[in-house]
Amino acid sequence: xxxxxxxxxxxxxxxxxxxxxxxxxxxxxxxxxxxxxxxxxxxxxxxxxxxxxxxxxxxxxxxxxxxxxxxxxxxxxxxxxxxxxxxxxxxxxxxxxxxxxxxxxxxxxxxxxxxxxxxxxxxxxxxxxxxxxxxxxxxxxxxxxxxxxxxxxxxxxxxxxxxxxxxxxxxxxxxxxxxxxxx
Numbered sequence: 073x074x075x076x077x078x079x080x081x082x083x084x085x086x087x088x089x090x091x092x093x094x095x096x097x098x099x100x101x102x103x104x105x106x107x108x109x110x111x112x113x114x115x116x117x118x119x120x121x122x123x124x125x126x127x128x129x130x131x132x133x134x135x136x137x138x139x140x141x142x143x144x145x146x147x148x149x150x151x152x153x154x155x156x157x158x159x160x161x162x163x164x165x166x167x168x169x170x171x172x173x174x175x176x177x178x179x180x181x182x183x184x185x186x187x188x189x190x191x192x193x194x195x196x197x198x199x200x201x202x203x204x205x206x207x208x209x210x211x212x213x214x215x216x217x218x219x220x221x222x223x224x225x226x227x228x229x230x231x232x233x234x235x236x237x238x239x240x241x242x243x244x245x246x247x248x249x250x251x252x253x254x255x
């Protein structure tokens with residue numbers, strides 16, 4: 073039986089602040105191989121959810137560079153998973169910019185409408201500008217307004233689903249320290 077719980081925005085934020093300007097050795101760095109932005113955001117969302125979806129092809133998980141889904145590292149695949157997920161793991165809905173909270177996700181598109189970059193919301197400037205953390209072009213507390221993009225979509229993470237029978241000792245401490253991935 074699936075049960076919903078709160079997404080831990082504080083854990084996701086702490087993870088983003090710890091790893092935005094460096095790399096967690098538990099994960100492959102995809103900078104130079106298509107980009108590391110969605111990989112980093114997936115790590116942040118995982119830190120706030122501690123739940124992966126091991127559905128082959130359409131799930132959302134990472135065990136190592138060879139055992140992962142496209143949704144962990146691909147902009148469009150991540151979007152499709154997080155907004156359509158009715159199973160285990162985090163789930164989100166697309167919202168207006170004004171509804172974004174710390175721990176949410178922003179994706180940027182070019183003039184052709186192709187989404188190419190995923191960012192993690194880590195705060196807000198005094199003027200209301202969204203502050204983001206990102207990889208590929210590493211950033212922490214970078215104002216969204218400093219990016220050059222044609223369109224943006226904002227993904228508000230609503231919660232996390234898990235199997236009621238699953239008991240977990242937690243994953244956050246090992247993930248944050250870069251010592252183990254435990255789903």
